[in-house]
Every structure is written in C-alpha cells, then in structure tokens.
Amino acid sequence: MSAPGEQDEVAGRRPGDARSRLSGLLSLDSEELQALRRGPQQLGGAAHRNTRRHNLSVIRRLLFGKGPQTRPELARLSGLSLPTVGALVAELIESGLVHDAGIVAESRVGKPASRVALDTTGNVSIALNLTQPDRFIGAVVDLDGAVVERAELGIEGLYEDAALERVVELVELLLQRTTARVVGIGVASPGLVDESGQVRFGDRLRWQEMPLAEELRARTGIPAAVGNDVNLLALGLGRFRNGSGRDAIVIALDNGVGGAVLEGGDPVLGEQFAAGEIGHITVDPGGELCRCGDRGCLDMVVGAPHLQRRLDTEGESALEPAGRILGETIAPIAIMLNINVVVVVGPEQLVAEPFAAGVVDGIRSRVRPPVFDGMRIEVEPNDPDFELLGAASLIMESELGVF
Numbered sequence: 357m358s359a360p361g362e363q364d365e366v367a368g369r370r371p372g373d374a375r376s377r378l379s380g381l382l383s384l385d386s387e388e389l390q391a392l393r394r395g396p397q398q399l400g401g402a403a404h405r406n407t408r409r410h411n412l413s414v415i416r417r418l419l420f421g422k423g424p425q426t427r428p429e430l431a432r433l434s435g436l437s438l439p440t441v442g443a444l445v446a447e448l449i450e451s452g453l454v455h456d457a458g459i460v461a462e463s464r465v466g467k468p469a470s471r472v473a474l475d476t477t478g479n480v481s482i483a484l485n486l487t488q489p490d491r492f493i494g495a496v497v498d499l500d501g502a503v504v505e506r507a508e509l510g511i512e513g514l515y516e517d518a519a520l521e522r523v524v525e526l527v528e529l530l531l532q533r534t535t536a537r538v539v540g541i542g543v544a545s546p547g548l549v550d551e552s553g554q555v556r557f558g559d560r561l562r563w564q565e566m567p568l569a570e571e572l573r574a575r576t577g578i579p580a581a582v583g584n585d586v587n588l589l590a591l592g593l594g595r596f597r598n599g600s601g602r603d604a605i606v607i608a609l610d611n612g613v614g615g616a617v618l619e620g621g622d623p624v625l626g627e628q629f630a631a632g633e634i635g636h637i638t639v640d641p642g643g644e645l646c647r648c649g650d651r652g653c654l655d656m657v658v659g660a661p662h663l664q665r666r667l668d669t670e671g672e673s674a675l676e677p678a679g680r681i682l683g684e685t686i687a688p689i690a691i692m693l694n695i696n697v698v699v700v701v702g703p704e705q706l707v708a709e710p711f712a713a714g715v716v717d718g719i720r721s722r723v724r725p726p727v728f729d730g731m732r733i734e735v736e737p738n739d740p741d742f743e744l745l746g747a748a749s750l751i752m753e754s755e756l757g758v759f
C-alpha cells in the first residue's frame with residue numbers, strides 16, 4: 357500500500373508523464389496476444405469485411421501496445437501470414453495512422469527490415485471535460501496521451517441547448533488548433549450517460565435525453581463518444597497512469613461525490629447507467645439537509661464544497677472524521693467486489709492529511725486484516741486532465757480498438 361498523499365505520487369501523475377509510462381503499461385501479456393489471435397481469420401462472403409476489420413484492429417493494437425515492429429514481427433505476433441500483414445499495413449499507412457519508422461538491421465542473415473509504427477503525434481483526439489462549474493475544458497491529445505493543445509470556454513448562465521452549442525464551439529476551436537488527423541471526439545460529461553453517448557440526465561447543465569455524441573457527429577462529421585465524468589476519470593487514471601490496476605474503485609470528491617468501478621480495465625455502467633452514484637447514501641442519519649431532500653448524505657459530509665466549508669469553520673480537525681466516514685462507506689463495496697485498488701481524488705487542500713489517514717482507517721476498520729493487507733489505497737489531488745485522458749482513451753478505444 358502506498359502512503360496516502362505521498363509527494364512523489366503527486367509529482368509523478370502529471371499528464372506529461374503519460375508518454376513515458378504508456379509503453380510499459382500497455383504491453384500485451386501472452387493471454388491478450390492469444391485473444392487477439394483467436395479472432396476470425398477465414399475469408400468468404402460478407403465475413404471478409406469483418407475479418408479485415410478485425411485484423412486491422414489486431415495490427416493497430418500490436419503497434420499501440422508493443423511499439424514499432426517489422427512486418428515479419430507483426431506476422432509472428434498476430435499469427436497472420438506475411439502477405440496479409442503487408443496488405444493490412446499498406447492500408448494503415450494509406451489512411452495516415454501508421455508510418456515508416458526506419459530500417460533496423462536484422463541480427464540473422466537476410467536483408468534489413470523496415471519497422472512500421474503508429475503515427476502517434478500525427479493522429480489526435482479532441483477531448484472535452486464538462487465537469488467544471490464555470491467553464492468547459494478541452495484539449496487536443498495525441499495517441500501517446502500527451503496534451504498538445506488546450507482551450508476552454510466560460511459557461512456562465514448556459515444550460516440545455518445553449519450549453520450544447522458551447523460544446524460544439526469548443527470542439528470547433530480545438531479543430532482549428534490542430535493540423536493532425538483527428539481520430540474522434542471524446543467527452544466527459546457529468547450525469548447519467550448511456551452507451552450511445554446520450555446524457556440521460558445531467559442536472560447541472562439541465563440536460564435530459566441529450567444525444568450529445570450523435571449531435572457532435574452530425575455537427576462535425578467526426579466520430580464522437582461520451583462517457584460519465586467519473587468513469588472517464590477512472591479510465592484516464594487506469595490507462596495512462598501506471599499502477600492503478602485493471603480493477604479499481606475510484607471516488608472523486610469534486611462537485612458532489614461520484615464513484616466508478618473499473619472491472620478488467622473498463623468502467624461498470626450499471627443497468628440504469630447509474631453505477632457509482634454514491635453521493636446520496638445516508639451516512640449521518642439526521643445530519644445536514646441535502647439538496648436531494650434527505651439528511652446526512654455522503655455528499656454533505658465529504659463533497660468538496662461542504663468539506664471546504666467545514667475546514668473553514670471547524671479547522672483541520674474536521675477532516676479526519678470525514679475521511680473515516682468515506683472509508684467506512686467504501687469498505688463494503690471493496691469487500692463485495694474484492695477489489696484491491698482504491699483511489700480517492702479531490703482538491704489537494706482537502707484530501708491531504710489528515711483526511712487521507714481517515715480514509716485508510718475507515719476502510720481498515722471494516723475490512724478483515726488479510727484482505728486489507730492486500731489492498732492499495734491512494735488518496736491524492738485531482739486534476740482535470742484525468743477526465744481529458746479518459747475521454748481521449750474512450751474515443752481511441754471505439755475508433756481504433758487499441759485498448
């Protein structure tokens with residue numbers, strides 16, 4: 357278990373580091389390689405197109421996970437024939453996604469082979485984070501997870517369709533700022549978001565049944581995908597930051613408490629797309645009145661605005677008990693799913709000690725020692741880039757199939 361609030365953790369999580377961390381994190385294990393190879397390889401009729409699409413995705417994923425490869429290496433790793441690999445690589449080069457990465461001298465006899473690689477800087481995603489109370493944040497993110505351009509627009513007084521127009525404006529602004537090939541648009545939105553990218557319900561922007569992904573596709577002609585903000589925060593952490601593991605419970609304390617469960621690296625959405633909505637669990641019966649009408653919701657105890665207010669009025673001594681309550685609330689979720697990794701993120705001045713120690717103690721008080729000893733609990737400052745990286749990875753997954 358790493359120490360909560362550890363300083364080098366904080367320094368180590370800047371998005372600029374994503375590039376260097378990516379190759380190690382995404383290297384494919386032998387089981388994944390087997391799974392890649394198991395896909396359809398027989399040609400014939402309408403299956404031919406599916407086979408080609410699958411095989412293209414295999415090559416993309418190998419290049420993404422393993423870095424530059426020669427065609428014979430790709431053939432060996434994929435189990436496809438060398439001529440098939442040659443044709444697939446030619447198609448990927450033609451599309452601009454893959455480029456020549458230079459000649460390598462083969463160690464064995466034979467002519468030198470040239471390696472091919474994903475053009476990770478020539479291809480980008482547009483990523484948006486709609487979670488901030490006063491502005492929409494956007495970025496151009498390359499395939500290494502590096503933010504190469506940023507833009508933001510204020511949203512004061514904008515709701516419903518006017519907020520949608522602002523989203524489109526921000527996308528257009530970012531499109532003007534890049535000359536790279538845009539793979540797609542990924543958006544992290546607060547609220548309940550279904551698999552089609554529709555925001556079923558988002559009270560802050562007063563969205564109901566807002567087909568955000570569909571609108572963005574129609575308005576820009578570019579593929580788009582939308583996910584819940586905390587789910588994408590968890591994805592950004594899990595995919596671009598070393599050590600979060602493939603299964604994790606992630607809790608964010610910013611504008612209301614939200615949670616996400618990663619299972620096998622992917623967020624659990626839930627049957628009503630409301631998995632992780634833990635803000636209104638009662639943790640202090642008879643406590644302060646919440647905007648939902650109940651008293652003593654988790655939101656009222658550890659939601660950032662309320663925690664800040666308590667820090668201002670009662671001082672630092674209010675933080676440890678609040679952290680403990682959060683830990684006690686997380687414990688049964690961790691026990692039920694037997695998930696080892698728990699990450700809590702929020703404003704730095706709130707989640708540092710003594711809050712972090714309270715979280716760890718709260719979990720420890722409810723989880724049996726052998727299981728607790730196998731857990732890793734991290735409590736650390738949030739960064740809006742986590743959602744941006746998650747949004748970028750969402751569209752890279754849907755358009756390139758690389759995760």
Ligand SMILES: [Zn+2]
Pocket residue numbers: 635636646647648649650653655
């Ligand atoms: Zn409530």
